[in-house]
Amino acid sequence: MTKDKYYIIDFDSTFTQVEALDELGEISLEGEENKAAILQQIRDLTNGAMEGKSSFTEGLSKRLALLKANRRHLKPLIQLLQNRVSDSIKRNKEFFQAYADNILIVSSGFKEFITPIVTEYGIKEENIYANTFKFDEQGNIIGFDKENLLCLDRGKIKLLEELALEGDVYVLGDGYTDYEIKEAGLANKFYAFTENIVRDSVVAKADDVAPSLDEFLYQHKLPMAISYPKNRIRVLLLENVHPKAIELFKREGYQIETVSGALSEDELCERIKNVSVLGIRSKTQVTKRVLEHANKLMCIGAFCIGTNQIDLNSCLDAGVAVFNAPYSNTRSVVELAIGEIIMLCRNVVDKSTKMHQGIWDKSATGSVEVRDKKLGIIGYGSIGAQLSVLAEALGMDVYYYDVIERLQLGNARKCETLKQLLEISDIVSLHVDGRTSNKSMFGAEEFAAMKDGVIFLNLSRGHIVDLPALVEAIKSGKVRGAAVDVYPYEPASNNEEFVSELRGLPNVILTPHIGGSTEEAQENIGTFVPSRIMEYINSGNSYQSVNFPNIQLPELKNAHRLIHIHQNVPGVLANINSVLASNQVNILGQYLKTNEQIGYVITDIDKLYDKKVIEDMRQVPATIKFRILY
Numbered sequence: 001m002t003k004d005k006y007y008i009i010d011f012d013s014t015f016t017q018v019e020a021l022d023e024l025g026e027i028s029l030e031g032e033e034n035k036a037a038i039l040q041q042i043r044d045l046t047n048g049a050m051e052g053k054s055s056f057t058e059g060l061s062k063r064l065a066l067l068k069a070n071r072r073h074l075k076p077l078i079q080l081l082q083n084r085v086s087d088s089i090k091r092n093k094e095f096f097q098a099y100a101d102n103i104l105i106v107s108s109g110f111k112e113f114i115t116p117i118v119t120e121y122g123i124k125e126e127n128i129y130a131n132t133f134k135f136d137e138q139g140n141i142i143g144f145d146k147e148n149l150l151c152l153d154r155g156k157i158k159l160l161e162e163l164a165l166e167g168d169v170y171v172l173g174d175g176y177t178d179y180e181i182k183e184a185g186l187a188n189k190f191y192a193f194t195e196n197i198v199r200d201s202v203v204a205k206a207d208d209v210a211p212s213l214d215e216f217l218y219q220h221k222l223p224m225a226i227s228y229p230k231n232r233i234r235v236l237l238l239e240n241v242h243p244k245a246i247e248l249f250k251r252e253g254y255q256i257e258t259v260s261g262a263l264s265e266d267e268l269c270e271r272i273k274n275v276s277v278l279g280i281r282s283k284t285q286v287t288k289r290v291l292e293h294a295n296k297l298m299c300i301g302a303f304c305i306g307t308n309q310i311d312l313n314s315c316l317d318a319g320v321a322v323f324n325a326p327y328s329n330t331r332s333v334v335e336l337a338i339g340e341i342i343m344l345c346r347n348v349v350d351k352s353t354k355m356h357q358g359i360w361d362k363s364a365t366g367s368v369e370v371r372d373k374k375l376g377i378i379g380y381g382s383i384g385a386q387l388s389v390l391a392e393a394l395g396m397d398v399y400y401y402d403v404i405e406r407l408q409l410g411n412a413r414k415c416e417t418l419k420q421l422l423e424i425s426d427i428v429s430l431h432v433d434g435r436t437s438n439k440s441m442f443g444a445e446e447f448a449a450m451k452d453g454v455i456f457l458n459l460s461r462g463h464i465v466d467l468p469a470l471v472e473a474i475k476s477g478k479v480r481g482a483a484v485d486v487y488p489y490e491p492a493s494n495n496e497e498f499v500s501e502l503r504g505l506p507n508v509i510l511t512p513h514i515g516g517s518t519e520e521a522q523e524n525i526g527t528f529v530p531s532r533i534m535e536y537i538n539s540g541n542s543y544q545s546v547n548f549p550n551i552q553l554p555e556l557k558n559a560h561r562l563i564h565i566h567q568n569v570p571g572v573l574a575n576i577n578s579v580l581a582s583n584q585v586n587i588l589g590q591y592l593k594t595n596e597q598i599g600y601v602i603t604d605i606d607k608l609y610d611k612k613v614i615e616d617m618r619q620v621p622a623t624i625k626f627r628i629l630y
């Protein structure tokens with residue numbers, strides 16, 4: 001421990017999340033008729049002083065007069081403040097205890113409530129500099145000790161001058177009065193603390209911004225409760241990812257950047273630099289080249305089901321874990337498909353278009369019920385299987401074909417070949433995934449094998465169907481109705497025109513890839529994907545990753561966690577363990593899972609170890625990525 005560095009920490013809105021005098025007002029003015037108005041006056045006075053817009057001393061007198069507080073109000077105030085200590089302060093108690101000699105609380109608040117809060121964290125009473133109240137005989141707060149420097153304008157400066165600390169001084173606070181210490185030349189650096197409140201005028205003057213105490217500790221190489229400040233994790237969200245996701249990432253403390261549409265490969269290559277988490281939907285292509293430009297990427301969130309737009313193998317080579325939302329929009333796709341099947345069987349789209357043109361075309365010709373019709377589902381995964389259940393409830397006979405063995409639901413019948421399904425079905429609905437081998441799996445041959453006058457739906461992926469063959473089948477009457485939601489090329493944003501040979505064809509429903517675009521689905525996805533990503537970042541848990549070996553890890557308790565991603569070649573685990581053994585590291589638990597490409601080893605170790613082990617782990621041959629968690 002060094003004696004020549006001092007850390008000056010503010011109390012209100014820094015050590016605690018709140019301004020104590022505002023909270024005192026909430027308590028002391030209970031039952032007061034115009035409480036809200038008085039509290040607002042108190043808050044305005046606090047903010048005026050904190051932003052450097054008004055005299056501190058004058059504001060303090062006015063605030064105390066408005067408060068009408070009594071000694072008996074202090075106990076509930078202290079209880080409240082104990083629960084409102086800033087999160088990053090709470091988790092870094094160890095720092096306060098270890099550096100007690102060097103930490104000073106300098107506040108224009110009052111010792112009566114500051115002392116009981118901060119001493120719990122190991123801060124020494126003699127290192128607390130704050131005002132004190134004056135009480136009358138009935139215990140009413142009637143003023144403050146006017147001899148105390150901290151009640152004066154520029155009081156913190158006067159105090160620091162008097163203290164004449166020898167060594168480097170760093171100030172952490174949210175208010176203008178904290179900045180003034182640095183301005184007066186009494187501190188090396190002022191950090192605007194923005195975990196609880198961002199005061200633009202203070203941030204503008206600060207040498208640096210500390211969105212949490214972690215950032216301050218990280219910069220000063222001081223002991224930290226977590227391994228990496230969360231504000232350093234940059235998240236890039238494309239394609240209008242739901243606001244819920246933004247909210248969750250923000251709450252976690254990450255830095256968020258959003259783009260409303262997709263980005264081209266070149267644009268993404270540029271934007272991906274320094275990004276730790278990339279969030280996309282079905283449009284953005286994450287290619288090998290994009291990954292080569294990603295210097296910090298830890299994981300990708302596909303805020304959808306399909307992941308064919310991501311080069312999953314290159315992600316493995318780069319140690320980037322991919323997560324998606326495998327079930328969040330399943331129901332939405334199925335509901336749309338059911339609706340479209342009925343609309344197409346009744347020619348509703350064309351009839352509706354005619355009505356808008358003033359044409360009354362009442363006829364039953366070509367309109368049929370869906371009951372007793374044979375629905376052929378290609379791809380009996382989550383969507384296919386759920387469609388099967390709802391279609392049966394409507395009285396349809398369901399047939400399905402899948403390349404893998406799938407449990408048949410209800411009375412659905414399995415077809416051994418695609419041809420068999422095509423020959424039997426009145427309605428064919430495609431729900432396979434977008435893997436490369438499925439490109440153009442549906443072409444002239446498949447349409448030819450279908451019944452005449454079939455109804456065809458594609459809500460899976462655009463590249464699966466050969467579009468000219470579909471157009472031909474519609475024009476020839478082979479397909480008498482179609483619903484298409486996905487296209488080989490889709491506009492990058494709503495501002496781009498949709499160009500396709502499908503436009504203008506009869507009894508064809510065209511939708512702009514909205515199978516999964518319902519409010520419910522998007523909100524579910526916006527919650528689910530960030531939860532997986534945060535689990536992965538915070539604990540290493542890779543459960544439900546699309547490409548990583550899936551490991552569900554126990555909670556990290558009283559240990560440090562070494563997370564090692566490596567190429568799956570012989571001998572890596574042996575090398576890891578030999579590094580740990582040669583550094584005399586005590587292993588508390590070890591978990592390994594591999595897939596064809598990578599190995600994922602998690603080792604929980606005793607907190608006391610030589611930091612050299614971290615460098616040694618990075619040097620293990622075949623290492624792709626290594627990080628440590630605590």
Ligand SMILES: NC(=O)c1ccc[n+]([C@@H]2O[C@H](COP(=O)([O-])OP(=O)(O)OC[C@H]3O[C@@H](n4cnc5c(N)ncnc54)[C@H](O)[C@@H]3O)[C@@H](O)[C@H]2O)c1
Pocket residue numbers: 305306307326329330333378379380381382383384401402403404406431432433434438441459460461485486513514515516517
């Ligand atoms: N339109 C939309 O907005 C929208 C929304 C969600 C999903 N999707 C697409 O739908 C696809 C399916 O979603 P899911 O959740 O049911 O996926 P899933 O992985 O649960 O099911 C896909 C099924 O298709 C089967 N399959 C793959 N290739 C096949 C082939 N050539 N022949 C027969 N069967 C084959 C697989 O074995 C699997 O059972 C997604 O991959 C996505 O591309 C589109």
Ligand SMILES: O=C(O)[C@H](O)COP(=O)(O)O
Pocket residue numbers: 281282283303304305306307329513514516517
């Ligand atoms: O894969 C999916 O979930 C769908 O294709 C939806 O994609 P979107 O999020 O781009 O609408």
